[in-house]
Amino acid sequence: MAVNSTAPTGVFAALRVRDYRIYWSTGLVSNIGSAMQGVALDWFVLTLTHSGTALGWVAGLQFAPVLLFGLWGGVVADRYDRRTLLLWTQTLYAVQALLLTVIVFSGHAALWLLYVLSFALGCVFTVENPARLSFVTELVGRALIPKAAGLNILSLNAARLIGPAIAGVLIGAIGTGWVFALNAVSFTVVLAGLLSIRPRARETRAVSRPPWTGAGAEGLRYVTARPELVGVFTIFGLAATFAVNFPTTLTLFAGRVFDVGSRVLDLPREEKEQLASPTGHPYRGWRQWPDDFGRLELERFDIGQYDDSDAAEAAGLTPEQATLYAHTDVWPPQEPGLRAATQRYQDAFADVARRVLGLYARVLDVPAETFPLGDDVCTTTVVNNYPKWPYDGASDDEKLLLLEHADSSALTVLYQEGDYTGPQGRRPDGTWTSVPVRHDALQVFTGTLLTNWTDGRLRPGRHRVVAGGTLTRRSSAVFVHPSLDTVVEPLPAFADPDGSDVEPVSVWERASGNVEEYLRVFGRPEQLAAWRENRPYVAEVTA
Incomplete structure (x- = not known):
């Protein structure tokens, strides 16, 4: 036929x-x-x-x-x-x-x-x-x-x-x-x-076939004699060498930082207390907090983008912006490789954020470079430890480890492990859906800055964390913001010609004032007092 x-x-x-x-x-x-x-x-x-x-x-x-x-x-x-x-x-x-x-x-x-x-x-x-x-x-x-x-x-x-x-x-x-x-x-x-x-x-043609020893060379000569094929093979070779294994590299990055961060959280309590921020900063070093019954609700290890204000100025921040890093990072001496691994981790996940923004642009039918994240991104990294839930008879609303919120970033890139799907994302109708645990993949949450850029077309990813499971659930996250100089407002591709209800947001103003605001809303009075008095704070837990 x-x-x-x-x-x-x-x-x-x-x-x-x-x-x-x-x-x-x-x-x-x-x-x-x-x-x-x-x-x-x-x-x-x-x-x-x-x-x-x-x-x-x-x-x-x-x-x-x-x-x-x-x-x-x-x-x-x-x-x-x-x-x-x-x-x-x-x-x-x-x-x-x-x-x-x-x-x-x-x-x-x-x-x-x-x-x-x-x-x-x-x-x-x-x-x-x-x-x-x-x-x-x-x-x-x-x-x-x-x-x-x-x-x-x-x-x-x-x-x-x-x-x-x-x-x-x-x-x-x-x-x-x-x-x-x-x-x-x-x-x-x-x-x-x-x-x-x-x-x-x-379908065959009458052609002479060289012997086996010369057949491969004939194909090679055919390609090299045609410049257009040489160009195609060169581009493909570069992509195959440097881009194809990007998911594997990300899995490795996530696994390494996750494992090292987990080992920090597994240290004896007396050793972890030495890793608390010496100035009471909630986004530096180790911290934990109890629920209303005094039980451990969440434990985390926070890392700023720069070790201190000198490192921030050396990276190009202004002296005023560098004051954000006057509260230094706390690196555990037990894990000397964590610092270098975290810096690579932050860079890799910032690249993930750029790729995701490019996908958003494609879906929204705007140019790929529409979202101006830029090269000088601002990041924060955290490793979380959510304890298991040994108590029976509680609903999801009664066993929240992290209350409903939307991140103030442009995007948040998350990696998690555990035996239960703790994070839940809120649907448009107000119901909740679980975010699956994926050992080979990353999850991305849309932050409020992206909502500002799109004049509300992309809603912030509101989420929460519910306790459950027989093992501790752990996650690591990188919060990605544009540079501190950025004023986030509706971009021309999304701006309403009749005006917008979205107020411009200065990344610098939000970053410089968020610690005090965060502790006023979520912190305990003694934690807020420690921050204001520039001293360490370690919460007491009963279990």
């Missing part, structure tokens, strides 16, 4: 071809499974080794075969039946996922085994990728290749969005082993789809 050479119109025209429709839909299932496995493998290696180097080796070993043997993978796809190659490669993918499942459930995980399986995965991908891409031509014909290519990209991007989300939920609920097992099962769907596809004769 010949492939129709006349291209139907429409974005989804390629899906009218039966075989491609089967191939695309089953491939979507497999892509989601593979994205789930990628997140699970990174997290498993990180929890096994706590090493960024190990994560780098896993990623490098997966892509090394492509770099070393990629040219010959294309040669294999040219010389052998692609459907048969795909049947074999999908089977090998399933075997690799099953082996990962066995390793996890056996309880005898060894890093070298993960390295071997990562390299094996890369070897299979070296053959499978060119075979998969070129097989599309056999299914839809040359006329529909552009539309099929677009649908392939849609499938991959959808999988990258859906797969990690599912993986994060499953890792927290049932563990990484089951994620690997589900990925193995997903390949049975692909195999069934490939077996149901009706084989067709390949």
